[in-house]
Amino acid sequence: MTTSVKSPAxxxxxxxxxxxxxxxxxxxxxxxxxxxxxxxxxxxKKDYEEYNQIMKEADPAKREARLQxxxxxxxxxxxxPTVANTIIYPYAQKQDWQKVISLAQDFQRLIPEDPxxxxxxxxxxxxxxxxxxxxxxxxxLYKAHPTKEAAAEVAELFLRMKNTDKYLFYAEKVVAEFPVxxxxxxxxxxxxxxxxxxxxxxAVEYLNKVMTAYSDKVPQGVKEEDWNxxxxxxxxxxxxxxxxxxxxxxxxxxxxxxxxxxxxxADAYYYMGMCKWKGGDQAxxxxxxxxxxxxNDKISPKAKENLEQLYKAEHNGSLDGLDQVLAKAKAELGVx
Numbered sequence: 081m082t083t084s085v086k087s088p089a090x091x092x093x094x095x096x097x098x099x100x101x102x103x104x105x106x107x108x109x110x111x112x113x114x115x116x117x118x119x120x121x122x123x124x125k126k127d128y129e130e131y132n133q134i135m136k137e138a139d140p141a142k143r144e145a146r147l148q149x150x151x152x153x154x155x156x157x158x159x160x161p162t163v164a165n166t167i168i169y170p171y172a173q174k175q176d177w178q179k180v181i182s183l184a185q186d187f188q189r190l191i192p193e194d195p196x197x198x199x200x201x202x203x204x205x206x207x208x209x210x211x212x213x214x215x216x217x218x219x220x221l222y223k224a225h226p227t228k229e230a231a232a233e234v235a236e237l238f239l240r241m242k243n244t245d246k247y248l249f250y251a252e253k254v255v256a257e258f259p260v261x262x263x264x265x266x267x268x269x270x271x272x273x274x275x276x277x278x279x280x281x282x283a284v285e286y287l288n289k290v291m292t293a294y295s296d297k298v299p300q301g302v303k304e305e306d307w308n309x310x311x312x313x314x315x316x317x318x319x320x321x322x323x324x325x326x327x328x329x330x331x332x333x334x335x336x337x338x339x340x341x342x343x344x345x346a347d348a349y350y351y352m353g354m355c356k357w358k359g360g361d362q363a364x365x366x367x368x369x370x371x372x373x374x375x376n377d378k379i380s381p382k383a384k385e386n387l388e389q390l391y392k393a394e395h396n397g398s399l400d401g402l403d404q405v406l407a408k409a410k411a412e413l414g415v416x
Contacts, residue, residue, distance in 0.1 A: 118156035127159040140170065151190070160187070161194050168200060177208035193224055206241060215243055222250070228257040235266065244273050255286065260293040268310065275317065284321045287314040295337075312342035319351065328355035344413060346377030353386065362390045370409035 116123050127150075134150060137143040147163050154160075164187040171179040181204045184197055191197060198221045205214035215238070222234045235250035251266045260267065267286040274283035291314050298307045319334035332355045338348040353368030369390065372383035391402050410416065 118154065119158055124158045127154055127157045131159050131163065135166075144170075155190055160190050161196060164191070164194075164197060165200075172200070172204070175207065177204045180204040181208070195221060195225060198224070202237060211241055211243075214241060215246060218246070228254065231257070232266070239269065244276075248273060255289065260289055261299070264290045264294065264299060268314075271314075271317065280317065280321045280324070284318050287317055290314060291318075308341040312338045312345065315341070316345070316348065319348070323351055323355070328358055331355055344375055344415070346372045346375040346379050346383070349375070350379045350383050353383070357386070357390065363394055366390055366394065366405060367409065370405050371413055374406055374409045374413065374415055 130150060131147075134143060134146045137146060144167055147167050150157075151160065151163060157163075164183070168180055168183050168187075171183065181201065184201045184204065187197055188194075188201075198217055202214050202217045202221070205211070205217060218234050218237050218241075222230050231250045231253040235247055235254055238244075238246040238250060248270060251270050254266045255263045255270065257263075258266075267290050271283040271286040271290075274280070274286070291311065294307070295311065298304050315334045315337040319331045319338065322328075322331035322334060332352055335348040335352045335355075338345050339352075342348075349368045350372040353365040353372060356362075356365035356368060366387060369383045369387035373380050373387055387405075388399060388402070391399060391405070395401065
């Protein structure tokens, strides 16, 4: 029996060959080692393709079932917001708000910070009559995204819900952080609410902001005729505030601006007359009361009473010639 003896060189060569073969055989990895991150671009593309395939399903019930299966299989997918909207939208169209709420709450567990989902819940709560829950969710929306843009959006939602206190809280942030050229609609709305609350000084504060920027120009996209009414309204409120503080000089100035933009304002002429009268200028008050009278507004009877009293005082107790004063007032105002 012959024994084969290998030279040292042959042993080394055999070792090199075995090592090379080992390198050529791929290692066996566990499933965890090759797991693709669920939010990676690669996985997103795969999920997107799968979503598109599901959307080819013609039967709505089957399509929704397949989308729900997708959610179970890929709970961390970047496609979840899109899938959520796709599933919820048909129920919103049917105004099945309880179903919308149920689905949106389920999806919130997966995407709790998604602003679109929060807005869906806000709408559903509001439409279903749960105003308190809608307001609570609106607050959460802002807390999650405390930006001036979010404040504007949240303010608008509270305005739609007729929650004026919450609206004021957010709208005042909007006016404070945005240029007046962008925030003037909110400022005007704030002023309206403060007028309803009988807080005229606060209303004036916001109207002043708007008039400082737009007293002599018209905002882009607004008709001049419409803006003239806004200016007359703003200056009218500012005049009421000044008159209430016995500042007749400023009140007369503001009422003068009112009639510049809305020439047939009986109230403005009446209080311009009152300011003249309080200042001791009875004769100067007469033309203003005459205009207030001929405009036949709610305040006209009171204007007539004051006019006749002052006219008599200026003409030895006589009303002779008053008809000429009234005719002149009509001519200047263009009324018959």
